[in-house]
Amino acid sequence: CENPDCENNCLMSVAKRNYLTCHNCYTYYCCKECRKHDWTTHKNDCYVTRVSNMCKNIIKTVNKDSHILYYVSRFARRGYLHRGRGCIVLNFENISTAQKLLQEGLRHSTISPMYMTVAEIDRVKLFGDVKSGLTEMCSNYNPDNKFILYAGIGCGSHIYYDNIAPPRTSETSIAKCAALRLSPAHSIPNLDELDDISVLVLAASQGFEKTGNAEKRKSREMGLINIQRKLQKRGVTLRYQYPEMYYKLINFVSDSKPFSPELLFPMDSHTGQRFTCIIL
Ligand SMILES: [Zn+2]
Ligand SMILES: [Zn+2]
Structure with missing residues (x-):
């Protein structure tokens, strides 16, 4: 059991059958209480948890920073008017690229948004397990005052998980999406x-x-x-x-x-x- 305060121990093959794991990775615990107890420490070590928190952070930053929001809104509005419903895709190669950009402060020169329509989202492999949620968001938002933002960070097989437990997801990227309000300059009152x-x-x-x-x-x-x-x-x-x-x-x-x-x-x-x- 990975809870440092717990003495339970067993063979990996037994743990695989009888133990619980972290929701995001293969870190094993003998019981729910141990998992909960270790969470305050583990959440900072768990790769998938860190990456998905970073995706949330990217979305928050876009939403808070009026310059970035203006830039991304313009992109979203143009995308919608020219090509129909869809979302803004912000993809980062890996956690360190995303972290670096967030620390320096996102700027239009350092992010490269893409506009993808609902049909394109369906065709592309990239979106993995968020695809159905994303498609639904794209079909339901009000394009006059909202846009959909997808933030994804690569975590594919090129990453070596030494010292850390491998993720439970087999996806090559971890992502979050949200519906954000367009910047005032681009939203049309109803x-x-x-x-x-x-x-x-x-x-x-x-x-x-x-x-x-x-x-x-x-x-x-x-x-x-x-x-x-x-x-x-x-x-x-x-x-x-x-x-x-x-x-x-x-x-x-x-x-x-x-x-x-x-x-x-x-x-x-x-x-x-x-x-x-x-x-x-
Ligand atoms: Zn974990
Ligand atoms: Zn335990």
Whole structure:
């Protein structure tokens, strides 16, 4: 029995028949109590448990970090609009690659998401025992405000389990999946909410007609400052929550690149209410 406080002992062949194992690997215990007792220590040694906790961590990180969430949401939204229902796949070669990335902080340059449709998920071997759950999630989420994220870490036969018990799963990767809310910039409020939504109209240029280039630029700058200030009052930071829009306006200010009217559906963080923002 692997519980250090327990003296029970037997041949491996007997243990295989009569003992319990860890849920995730072939570590043997004489009884449930011993398994429970050893868990606080074993969970840090158990490879599969560590890998699956790391998958959960990856999902949590994507959900918490507004930059990563923005990037992954855009990917998910485009994937859905072009190819239909599916999920974002984040695959890491092994536990050390995943660990390294998590420690450094996930960035778009270091992750390479894939968009896979329901049909593709069915055809590919990769998904193993999470396949049916994943397929169900992909068939049921609301693509206007959610996306499905799959995080998997390789644990195939190329890993040598010296000193640790081998995993009980025969899958070549361990994974978790979750339905996450799209970043505010990519989610579309549902139509019922739209009825009593307030509208904020903002001008990209505080423009005056027939003025020189310097004045035009000045009035665009004023416009951008005003937009940021008005949105900030409602708890919305244009630069972080709508970076694409922010850079579009920056280009409009600095290079006088044409600006066509845009629609946003931000959430007022003070009231929790969504509103429509039109930038003209
Ligand atoms: Zn274990
Ligand atoms: Zn025991």
